[in-house]
Amino acid sequence: xxxxxxxxxxxxxxxxxxxxxxxxxxxxxxxxxxxxxxxxxxxxxxxxxxxxxxxxxxxxxxxxxxxxxxxxxxxxxxxxxxxxxxxxxxxxxxxxxxx
Amino acid sequence: xxxxxxxxxxxxxxxxxxxxxxxxxxxxxxxxxxxxxxxxxxxxxxxxxxxxxxxxxxxxxxxxxxxxxxxxxxxxxxxxxxxxxxxxxxxxxxxxxxxxxxxxxxxxxxxxxxxxxxxxxxxxxxxxxxxxxxxxxxxxxxxxxxxxxxxxxxxxxxxxxxxxxxxxxxxxxxxxxxxxxxxxxxxxxxxxxxxxxxxxxxxxxxxxxxxxxxxxxxxxxxxxxxxxxxxxxxxxxxxxxxxxxxxxxxxxxxxxxxxxxxxxxxxxxxxxxxxxxxxxxxxx
Numbered sequence: 001x002x003x004x005x006x007x008x009x010x011x012x013x014x015x016x017x018x019x020x021x022x023x024x025x026x027x028x029x030x031x032x033x034x035x036x037x038x039x040x041x042x043x044x045x046x047x048x049x050x051x052x053x054x055x056x057x058x059x060x061x062x063x064x065x066x067x068x069x070x071x072x073x074x075x076x077x078x079x080x081x082x083x084x085x086x087x088x089x090x091x092x093x094x095x096x097x098x099x
Numbered sequence: 100x101x102x103x104x105x106x107x108x109x110x111x112x113x114x115x116x117x118x119x120x121x122x123x124x125x126x127x128x129x130x131x132x133x134x135x136x137x138x139x140x141x142x143x144x145x146x147x148x149x150x151x152x153x154x155x156x157x158x159x160x161x162x163x164x165x166x167x168x169x170x171x172x173x174x175x176x177x178x179x180x181x182x183x184x185x186x187x188x189x190x191x192x193x194x195x196x197x198x199x200x201x202x203x204x205x206x207x208x209x210x211x212x213x214x215x216x217x218x219x220x221x222x223x224x225x226x227x228x229x230x231x232x233x234x235x236x237x238x239x240x241x242x243x244x245x246x247x248x249x250x251x252x253x254x255x256x257x258x259x260x261x262x263x264x265x266x267x268x269x270x271x272x273x274x275x276x277x278x279x280x281x282x283x284x285x286x287x288x289x290x291x292x293x294x295x296x297x298x299x300x301x302x303x304x305x306x307x308x309x310x311x312x313x314x315x316x317x318x319x320x321x322x323x324x325x326x327x328x329x330x331x332x333x334x335x336x337x338x339x340x341x342x343x344x345x346x347x348x349x350x351x352x353x354x355x356x357x358x359x360x361x362x363x364x365x366x367x368x369x370x371x372x373x374x375x376x377x378x379x380x381x382x383x
Contacts, residue, residue: 001125004235006169009132011227013139013158019220020143023213028194029148032155035186036139039162042178046171053241055249055256058171059265062257065174065181066272070279072186076193077286084289089197092208 006047013040027079027089031072038068127168131161148194156187170243172253318344 013036020033042061049057083089138158142151159182167175207213243249249256261269297305306314318333318341333344 001128002235003169003238003240004231005128005132006165007231007235008228009128009135009165011231012136012224015220015224015227016136016139016143018223019216022216022219023143026148028190028197029142029151032142032151032190035182036142036155036158039159039178039182042174043162043165046166046169046174049171050169050243051238051240053243055243055253055260056264058174058253058257059260061171061174062177062261063265063268063272065177067275069181069186070275072189073279073283074286076189077283080193080196081286083197092206 003047003051007044010040010044010047013037013043025090025092027082027091027094028076030091031075031079035068035072038064124168128165131165131168134158135161135165149191152187152190152194155190156183159183159187170249170253173257313343 017033017035017037017040020036021030024030024033042064045057045061045064047057049055049061079089082094086093088094135158138154138156138161141154142158145151145154159178163175163178163183165175166172166178243253251259305311329346333341335341
């Protein structure tokens with residue numbers, strides 16, 4: 001088994017996450033799909049670190065995790081405030097800027 | 100899979116000739132990889148948002164174990180603690196706040212968008228898999244061998260990098276985290292000036308102006324009945340029951356009619372001997 005399988009798994013997870021972002025309508029589920037895409041990229045970063053024999057890839061994955069944590073906090077707060085004003089978490093209903 | 104065997108896998112990846120992957124790692128991959136894929140597919144296809152969150156938690160857990168199997172022990176534990184521990188719980192909290200039965204609408208706002216998205220996803224997957232499969236055919240990984248980057252262990256190696264080469268970026272993350280926490284507090288804070296709750300002083304002034312039904316608060320239960328259970332009504336000084344102290348949804352305990360003339364001991368009004376526990380957790 002070569003390390004390429006890890007990269008293939010990462011590619012598949014990333015594609016599934018992208019499809020989820022496009023298909024799902026619940027803002028929280030869309031957010032979870034974004035998280036899945038970030039995790040898929042992290043898996044390939046860890047694999048690249050192993051292929052290169054250097055730890056820089058792992059440090060990059062670490063920074064991605066930090067940014068993802070901050071993003072989750074702010075994004076969920078935005079979803080909460082939208083839900084409070086419009087009583088919905090569906091991304092189809094947040095269309096005020098359209099008009 | 101126990102944590103111990105994962106640690107053995109991680110050591111296997113750290114062996115001096117640890118460039119090639121061992122049998123144990125292959126077994127772990129072919130178990131955890133399909134679990135991760137199934138979790139991801141379940142997350143996208145589940146109607147219920149809570150099921151989606153649980154599927155994603157499973158995917159993240161198996162990804163963390165895969166990190167450990169590749170010699171990234173620190174990242175594996177951080178993945179489990181931060182992602183499956185903190186982030187997914189945050190997701191579940193917000194799901195419960197928003198209402199967990201807020202399922203997806205099946206109405207397509209843009210016609211054909213779902214089919215186009217599926218087509219795009221399949222195309223992206225084929226493209227990525229083909230590119231990766233072709234570009235990495237004969238790669239021999241250098242490995243984080245015992246005489247390589249992980250020579251001193253994974254955590255000290257990462258720590259050395261973070262606090263030397265990536266020190267500035269690491270300091271910037273602290274600013275990012277503080278900003279994110281502040282932003283979340285500002286965004287999620289419900290009491291804006293427009294929706295402010297009246298304070299104590301404003302409430303008192305409104306009462307004195309007669310904007311409330313009565314000037315004083317409602318009598319608490321059981322004040323003169325010498326029991327503070329909600330089921331016991333308050334007795335007025337003449338021994339009659341204060342009607343406003345009765346909760347509408349609770350059956351009240353019967354209060355004995357006060358004897359004539361009223362006894363000196365107020366406890367006798369309840370019809371119960373003084374000093375007994377009446378079963379409501381209060382002393383009668």
